[in-house]
Amino acid sequence: MARDEPSLALPGDVAALDVETRRFVATTAARRSELELRGAAAFTVITQALIDLRADLRIVDLAARAIGDELDHSAIYLALARAYATNDVPAPRPEPIEVPVYPGVSDDGQRLLQVVGMCSINETMACSFLELCLEGATAAPVRAGLRTVLEDEIRHARIGWAYLGSPDVGDAERRLVSDWLRPMLRAQWRGWLDQMATLPEGERIEHGCPSAAAIAQAARASLRDLVLPGFAEAGIDISNALGWFESGGLAS
Amino acid sequence: MPSSASRSKLFHTIVVVGLSSASAACGPKEATVARATDAGKDSASADAADDDASDATPVTFGASDAADEPVVGIGNNAPDAAIPCVRDASPSCWPIYV
Numbered sequence: 001m002a003r004d005e006p007s008l009a010l011p012g013d014v015a016a017l018d019v020e021t022r023r024f025v026a027t028t029a030a031r032r033s034e035l036e037l038r039g040a041a042a043f044t045v046i047t048q049a050l051i052d053l054r055a056d057l058r059i060v061d062l063a064a065r066a067i068g069d070e071l072d073h074s075a076i077y078l079a080l081a082r083a084y085a086t087n088d089v090p091a092p093r094p095e096p097i098e099v100p101v102y103p104g105v106s107d108d109g110q111r112l113l114q115v116v117g118m119c120s121i122n123e124t125m126a127c128s129f130l131e132l133c134l135e136g137a138t139a140a141p142v143r144a145g146l147r148t149v150l151e152d153e154i155r156h157a158r159i160g161w162a163y164l165g166s167p168d169v170g171d172a173e174r175r176l177v178s179d180w181l182r183p184m185l186r187a188q189w190r191g192w193l194d195q196m197a198t199l200p201e202g203e204r205i206e207h208g209c210p211s212a213a214a215i216a217q218a219a220r221a222s223l224r225d226l227v228l229p230g231f232a233e234a235g236i237d238i239s240n241a242l243g244w245f246e247s248g249g250l251a252s
Numbered sequence: 253m254p255s256s257a258s259r260s261k262l263f264h265t266i267v268v269v270g271l272s273s274a275s276a277a278c279g280p281k282e283a284t285v286a287r288a289t290d291a292g293k294d295s296a297s298a299d300a301a302d303d304d305a306s307d308a309t310p311v312t313f314g315a316s317d318a319a320d321e322p323v324v325g326i327g328n329n330a331p332d333a334a335i336p337c338v339r340d341a342s343p344s345c346w347p348i349y350v
Contacts, residue, residue: 073349100346159271195350
């Protein structure tokens with residue numbers, strides 16, 4: 001059975017918006033609706049990885065719930081897209097995703113890097129993006145939707161940090177993360193750049209759609225203020241990754 | 253852009269809480285979102301949310317021990333060629349929601 005689409009109170013002033021704004025917001029929301037389904041696919045991988053790692057049940061539980069959360073996010077964005085659209089917006093369908101592979105790393109090492117890459121890095125960066133969107137949004141239904149998504153993404157990011165702080169992660173695991181931190185950040189940053197390059201020009205800040213430049217700035221700040229200090233807090237040697245960051249690695 | 257104070261709150265909400273306690277990571281959504289979204293805007297509510305989190309009984313995962321342990325850096329100063337490379341095939345990253 002399909003998940004229920006949240007009922008968003010359609011603000012009366014949406015109809016009064018210019019057509020370009022309505023299309024911009026609807027297109028952006030529809031795009032995010034599709035992307036959130038990929039997040040659900042990613043968390044099926046992460047949940048399995050945590051099970052295979054025999055992680056603390058509470059962490060596994062968070063990951064399993066994240067699959068449903070991401071489906072809910074997709075529904076939230078779809079509802080927003082339909083509220084703003086001037087034409088029909090079809091519901092996206094889930095698709096398989098390609099999972100990052102770390103050559104030469106053991107099976108358990110792969111699983112650890114998957115959890116770290118998806119949760120500690122990607123979901124933490126996503127929180128920063130959502131914080132930016134929420135800060136500028138004034139439209140009530142948009143703010144409500146963004147708040148729900150943000151609160152879930154915070155929990156999803158914590159999955160990675162909680163696992164890193166668990167007794168299952170010792171010196172060897174921390175060294176592995178340290179060795180791979182720089183290439184993982186580089187790959188994820190390239191992904192963000194590729195993704196931002198496909199954004200439509202312009203912004204509709206009050207409707208939760210900041211510009212690509214603002215998103216890039218927030219993403220950079222998330223690496224500097226959240227991700228890198230987070231790994232340091234977790235006892236991971238970040239000197240290599242920090243060198244990449246400070247030497248202008250974000251330019252490529 | 254979000255303020256540095258807001259970013260600091262977000263760091264605590266995500267990283268510090270996540271590292272130190274799985275029970276806090278499973279805590280009430282209301283506290284989570286309040287701390288994330290009110291940080292830097294409404295110190296009273298943010299502080300109240302902090303109190304909520306600190307009131308929870310955390311189950312530690314040894315984070316404090318881990319942070320104190322010396323970590324042997326491998327390849328910290330290695331040239332790029334020696335650094336393992338994530339496959340370049342696209343996509344080589346996790347799904348991005350932007």
